[in-house]
Amino acid sequence: MALVTNAIKGTLDVLPQESYKTQYVEGAMREIAENFGFFEMRTPVFEHTELFNRSVGETTDVVQKEMYTFNDKGGRSITLRPEGTAGAVRSFLQNGLFNEPLPQKLFYLTSCYRYEKPQAGRLREFHQFGVEAFGAGAPSQDAEIISLANEIFNYLGIKNLSLEINSIGCKTCRQDFQNALKAYFEDRKEELCDTCLSRLDRNPMRILDCKSPVCKEISKDAPKILDYLCPDCRAHFEAVQRYLKALNIPFTVNPEIVRGLDYYTRTVFEFVSNDIGAQGTVCGGGRYDGLIEELGGKPTPACGFGMGMERLLLLMEAQKTPFPEKKGCDIFIGSMGDTANVAAAVLASDLRNEGMAAQFDTLGRSLKAQMKFANKLGASYTAVLGDSELEEKKVKIKNMDSGEQTEVSLENFTEDFQNLMLREAMQGLEASESLDGLMDADAINAILKNGQN
Numbered sequence: 001m002a003l004v005t006n007a008i009k010g011t012l013d014v015l016p017q018e019s020y021k022t023q024y025v026e027g028a029m030r031e032i033a034e035n036f037g038f039f040e041m042r043t044p045v046f047e048h049t050e051l052f053n054r055s056v057g058e059t060t061d062v063v064q065k066e067m068y069t070f071n072d073k074g075g076r077s078i079t080l081r082p083e084g085t086a087g088a089v090r091s092f093l094q095n096g097l098f099n100e101p102l103p104q105k106l107f108y109l110t111s112c113y114r115y116e117k118p119q120a121g122r123l124r125e126f127h128q129f130g131v132e133a134f135g136a137g138a139p140s141q142d143a144e145i146i147s148l149a150n151e152i153f154n155y156l157g158i159k160n161l162s163l164e165i166n167s168i169g170c171k172t173c174r175q176d177f178q179n180a181l182k183a184y185f186e187d188r189k190e191e192l193c194d195t196c197l198s199r200l201d202r203n204p205m206r207i208l209d210c211k212s213p214v215c216k217e218i219s220k221d222a223p224k225i226l227d228y229l230c231p232d233c234r235a236h237f238e239a240v241q242r243y244l245k246a247l248n249i250p251f252t253v254n255p256e257i258v259r260g261l262d263y264y265t266r267t268v269f270e271f272v273s274n275d276i277g278a279q280g281t282v283c284g285g286g287r288y289d290g291l292i293e294e295l296g297g298k299p300t301p302a303c304g305f306g307m308g309m310e311r312l313l314l315l316m317e318a319q320k321t322p323f324p325e326k327k328g329c330d331i332f333i334g335s336m337g338d339t340a341n342v343a344a345a346v347l348a349s350d351l352r353n354e355g356m357a358a359q360f361d362t363l364g365r366s367l368k369a370q371m372k373f374a375n376k377l378g379a380s381y382t383a384v385l386g387d388s389e390l391e392e393k394k395v396k397i398k399n400m401d402s403g404e405q406t407e408v409s410l411e412n413f414t415e416d417f418q419n420l421m422l423r424e425a426m427q428g429l430e431a432s433e434s435l436d437g438l439m440d441a442d443a444i445n446a447i448l449k450n451g452q453n
């Protein structure tokens with residue numbers, strides 16, 4: 001019987017102590033994407049199963065083995081999205097976004113669902129940051145999305161990622177390639193796994209993406225797509241490389257990358273790390289010029305990528321990438337006695353209205369226990385309200401670092417406290433400035449921000 005306090009296999013909780021890391025990464029992604037002119041799209045977590053069968057492709061691992069598909073109570077076949085592109089294309093078509101100026105550039109931060117064998121970096125519920133550009137067929141668009149991913153990694157301070165690119169051609173050149181592949185694998189049919197055997201006739205290129213060690217080994221000597229590219233696809237691929245060089249984005253051409261989804265054409269790419277074990281692909285994407293037409297739209301070129309949030313965070317932990325600090329507690333208002341307890345709640349509310357992070361006791365603890373708790377919270381300041389403070393209308397604010405106390409009037413508490421915080425932050429800044437002679441940009445921003453409140 002399922003234990004109700006156990007999460008479903010292959011899923012993760014993000015705890016309140018840790019969520020600031022995810023939020024920081026997501027914030028960086030949103031901001032960088034918007035600088036590139038990509039804006040957020042949100043689509044439902046489930047879609048008609050048929051949408052994924054047709055876009056991701058019947059012969060892919062995702063459709064054959066990994067989808068969470070079920071019939072709803074009305075008997076419709078529904079699937080939890082295994083990736084984000086299909087839903088984005090569906091929405092683009094349904095909402096007539098093709099009538100808007102092109103390219104339509106969008107991003108999403110969403111959960112995805114795949115029934116896979118859970119392991120480090122491989123989950124059943126995972127999250128993707130993805131971008132799509134609809135309507136742009138030129139190599140500059142491929143380069144722009146690669147550059148967007150690259151910019152995010154640079155901004156976050158991630159090291160040792162290699163960008164591997166390939167071209168898997170278009171419908172025309174892929175036909176010759178598929179024929180050559182088929183002939184090659186036909187000769188070694190007996191060694192292929194059952195899934196690949198079924199792919200041999202329908203989609204031999206899929207065999208190149210098989211994870212079974214035997215199929216992988218056989219694939220090594222298989223014909224290479226780059227030898228089959230038509231002149232247009234070759235020129236496109238060369239142009240993408242020229243852009244990447246001009247943008248100073250290092251890459252290697254890896255003819256073995258075919259990607260796991262059927263809709264790709266021409267450029268495909270991956271950002272790979274060796275620092276997080278076997279699941280090293282942090283970002284994968286490429287061009288899919290045929291998909292929009294395949295789903296009923298006018299022929300519309302498109303490209304995009306998906307970046308795995310959990311793998312990215314794993315990588316950042318592995319590389320000990322610095323994160324900005326979690327939001328702290330500016331002040332804890334301790335209190336004693338019924339009237340003071342209410343006054344503490346009101347004071348905290350006033351402080352919060354001015355943008356400060358204030359807390360007070362909600363457990364009915366002793367003052368001593370409240371201060372112990374404030375310490376555990378890492379509160380920068382504390383103040384205590386009791387009968388005498390209320391009577392005299394004066395409160396002492398204690399700086400928890402230096403132990404220094406400052407008396408302020410209760411009526412002016414919010415403003416006085418804000419000034420005190422600002423003054424002491426300035427002093428701290430001047431002290432650190434004389435140490436290294438440099439202004440810390442984050443500290444200046446923090447002061448400016450507080451000053452504006």
Ligand code: ATP
Pocket residue numbers: 083114116121122123124125126127128259260261279281282283284285306307308309310311
């Ligand atoms: P893999 O080869 O590792 O199975 P994939 O080719 O299936 O990856 P895509 O469908 O291109 O991956 O998804 C884009 C990104 O989403 C991947 O590069 C990875 O970072 C992340 N991702 C994919 N599947 C999972 C999963 N099961 N758990 C966590 N992250 C995943």
Ligand code: MG
Pocket residue numbers: 061260
């Ligand atoms: Mg996969």
